[in-house]
Amino acid sequence: MSTTPARIPQRLIFHVDLDAFYASVEELDFPELRGEPVIVGGLGGRGVVSAANYPARRFGVHSAMPMHRARQLCPRGHYRNGRMERYRALSQQVFDCFRALTPDVEGLSLDEAFLDLSADPDARDNPEAIARALKDRIREQIGLIASVGIAPNKFLAKLASDIGKPDGLVQVSEAGRQAFLDPLPVERLWGVGETTTQRLRRAGLSTFGSLRRVPEPQLRGLLGRSASRIKALAEGKDDRPVEAHHVTRSISAEQTYGRDLNQLPRLQEELSRMAEEVAARLRGKSLETASVAIKLRTPDFHTMSRQRKLNRPSAQGAELRDVAQALATEWWQAETARLNRSPRLRLAGLAARELVAATGQLGLFGNQARGASTDALLDQARSRFGDGVLQRGIRRDKLGTDSTQE
Template identity: 40%
Template sequence: MDTETKIPQRKIIHVDMDAFYASVEQLDDPSLRGKPIAVGGGETRGVVAAASYEARKFGVRSAISGYLAKKRCPELIFVRPRFDRYREISQKIRDIFHEYTDKVEPLSLDEAYLDVTYNKKGNPSATMIAQEIRQRILEVTGLTASAGISINKFIAKVASDYNKPNGQKTVNPHEVLTFLEDLPIGKFYGVGKVTTEKMYQLGIFTGADLKLKSVEYLTEHFGKAGGYYYYVVRGIHNSEVKADRIVKSVGTEHTFDENLVSEVFMLEKLEHIADELDRRLRKKKIAGKTVTLKIKYSDFTVQTRSKTLPYFISDKSLILETVKELLYQERLKDSVRLLGISLANLNNEAGEKKAVAVQLKFDF
């Protein structure tokens, strides 16, 4: 890779709403304010989608089971998710973003990247823009947001988590290398729990430790991700903010009140899931070639079975036909608590050029 390629340095903001789903519920229902709540889940079934900061103090986090969440926090209040309401507020937030720049890349309903290198306000300070945006969000929605500001998406994403909730952090160009060297390896975006443990075993505990390793060494131990780690710890990450972010896959899944023990009982459930997927595909006007069946067993292990067809499909009957084939592909290893169907290899995908470059310096 040519590390001498020059590209202009950008001014990137990552805005992340604070405990978004839970905060919306507390906003709309004053009786929930100051209390530990979990959106989704349930005392016996389901998975937590979001937790309030009051609940997080007890170790309640998104993606853990409702049973475990209640065990950690006996006073926890479960609230049904209201995605229509979350989307409504999310759209108001995005409208605020577009007051400053059209280079907005939403990652989900509650977070987005903004490129404000050249912005509609003519404000040269990305830090001040982030402050204004957070204040506007508070005024319009009554909710708080945190932000990270830096020269690229990677550092902005890491920085937005630094002073949560209701805070922000700017990593100026001259601070980038020191910031990354001091950063605990588990704080690097893209380094999960398993990779963190592997890094520890290799004596990599901070960005400074990571920086001592050659690209060959990191590639040997982490595959393609090794090259990513090598460059981001040097402040090099040139992915642009993409206003029209390409959807890579479309899917839906359901967790059941009672475990399913036979494929026969699953077919009816899969038909309902396929109905929902069909609606999403029609709305997005896309089709795909790769059908994936997701199975989560009662012991929480997950299995996926996929098949790639020689042609694009979006029709429910064709998707369901493929899913049935995948379902009977092999015997179930245990009772099933969740099923999901997704479609990938979509007809909206396009090749993306990847480049690695050294950032040019200018006033931030």
């Protein structure tokens, strides 16, 4: 009896790269430098260029170049010592924007990261809109310019963002990968340096397409043991996962709405439902959460995240709900004041973060014990009759916010 292997779902990977990051921060902080060639790096006799903005690059200046050579090429440039504390602070703000979209963020440096949005159905339906909203948020809130590549894997996403610079947004689809790759020069392949490039070019292999068409045994004579890996890249194949270096795991629930959600009580109902779902999944895995986050996305695809620590780790739906609803109310009131009208949402989500093993000590007194017993009853009902059969009741107060009865 033969079986068909399960089909691996296509991934959705963003590669986000801040354009000329260090030099752009200097222009941000010192507006008189805008439009001028700016070079950041060590200014001593043996210093090297850490970053050069695009006006400086027109003179041939690039990163890793000896600073004395940069001064020869661009004598009228503005040369600045690096300010790492400032760069780290702005990098943190940018990465906060990334993590508002997804916890699956693999930082490569202060100014570059892979994001895996495969689990976000809204992003899968509208990847370019999500990427453009991310670029807009980084520009409007932080003042920096980012280029984004969108693709089914990391290699393609990185190539796409590089090709789109500056201020680029390039998507490579599964169907269009070879049309995108074939004309590219072989030196764009990861692991192909100057020596290998010359060897390939002497063999008449100057593009991804020409290399892709050569049988692998023939390539081994040119590339040795790396032939298989390089040929796979020329074909656009890259199975490496995004390796998020966050310590915490998360359990989340979210919903995209066919009609925009535009009432706070409705949002509170949704968060209450999600809190119950997430809490039940925590209990099913014998986990508790030390932090609750909400995720909200507006119709123009701007995504924001708010997070708050709990007083103690918990897997009680009521505790997760209360924190999530408080975060949502604070955001809603601030956004209503800013817009002078009620905001609208196309997506809402709730996540339990900073997960720890459950202690088993559910408490003996007061609301904690009552909440735990209610959760136990809910779990029994769901186990027997299915999800959604029983929920906590929701009462609306005079202010239009929600409170939940045990």
